[in-house]
Ligand SMILES: Nc1nc2c(c(=O)[nH]1)N[C@H]1C(S)=C(S)[C@@H](COP(=O)(O)OP(=O)(O)OC[C@H]3O[C@@H](n4cnc5c(N)ncnc54)[C@H](O)[C@@H]3O)O[C@H]1N2
């Protein structure tokens with residue numbers, strides 16, 4: 001049987017935004033396999049290994065560590081798995097599109113085409129400040145001018161001119177608009193052109209840009225500031241959009257301080273402040289950030305009773321005495337879709353399905369490892385739930401050699417200089433100094449990269465979206 005994410009004769013990855021939206025809208029689109037909404041298997045044996053249910057005997061620390069190396073999913077496949085898991089969740093949940101006021105729609109995806117509600121321009125309008133005139137020159141200038149925002153002016157008669165402002169309605173019988181700088185009036189208040197006059201000049205005819213009902217933008221368009229402007233011009237007060245996936249962040253660790261300087265073995269929580277805006281930039285609505293220390297019961301309650309689309313935990317993914325994420329997932333019967341990824345930093349990251357339409361991403365506690373987990377698992381998942389288009393993959397040459405891991409992919413902070421990516425220092429799993437200065441993360445294949453070698457780059461949302469845009 002074909003699983004939902006893998007369609008016969010077609011790569012599951014080829015599902016596009018429109019199709020994802022069809023799912024959001026409740027239209028299942030082309031036949032998609034199993035009706036139960038379960039996340040698909042990738043077909044790769046390592047992934048098959050990763051998704052088996054962990055029995056209660058498999059969460060002993062020693063045993064788990066031995067296992068997880070074996071089960072670790074290759075980095076590209078982990079991303080695909082996250083995307084497919086989200087597609088299955090969309091199929092299962094059929095989240096209804098919502099109507100959002102324009103000022104709340106930025107960064108969301110259109111769930112209905114944007115069709116013009118009016119002609120644009122809605123009436124014949126002057127493109128310039130000057131005179132509306134009728135017939136051949138000279139013209140006698142009417143006392144009363146025409147300003148923008150006023151009701152229809154009286155029609156012109158042949159040989160008549162009226163002062164007109166840019167954006168004002170064109171009087172009936174106007175043949176051209178003469179710009180202020182292209183006309184002069186004589187002592188009898190007659191207007192003479194100082195340039196050749198071309199019929200229809202500087203008149204924007206009604207419907208020049210669109211007619212009422214014309215499709216301006218398709219389903220799946222990301223709502224940018226320009227889209228908001230167009231929607232307003234076209235008569236919209238609200239937009240029909242895909243709702244943001246709801247996310248809860250659970251920050252684990254008794255050693256974390258929320259203010260002041262580190263002391264007595266305690267350190268500042270770097271992830272509590274970093275993750276919510278980053279998740280928002282990835283399309284999420286962050287409902288809560290909850291610090292629950294190393295209390296396994298509190299973690300169990302928080303995960304078991306969450307109604308978020310995605311629960312993100314930080315820390316507790318490894319095999320230490322207070323690493324509670326695996327045991328809690330086992331206890332609630334979650335299904336591990338990804339249990340460790342062949343990537344550095346961040347290899348203990350995990351993705352679990354809690355319910356058909358609810359997932360958990362476990363980010364490792366080391367801060368750069370958490371960033372790696374965010375971009376590897378949370379980004380494709382949230383992007384798909386939010387029906388955002390996948391970014392076009394791109395590569396740049398690395399200026400310097402990058403030391404590789406023998407078997408795993410590395411994600412290395414880089415700055416972009418001209419057409420090359422410059423790897424940054426301070427890229428250790430516990431360090432944020434490199435990423436805080438970075439434009440992107442370079443994907444360095446197992447074995448490393450030579451100077452001049454092309455590397456895939458993962459943009460950071462603020463370098464492409466602009467800081468004010470991407471966090472709203
Ligand atoms: N025996 C092994 N130990 C570890 C392995 C391993 O393979 N075998 N993997 C290491 C790797 S790699 C990582 S990454 C970490 C992942 O650990 P956890 O996800 O269990 O995270 P914690 O143990 O809770 O914390 C690790 C580290 O990060 C600091 N931390 C945690 N939360 C925060 C936060 N919100 N802000 C700042 N720093 C945080 C925490 O204090 C620890 O220093 O496991 C390795 N161990």
Ligand code: MOO
Pocket residue numbers: 343344345346347348364366368369429430
């Ligand atoms: O995954 Mo860990 O990040 O190598 O420290």
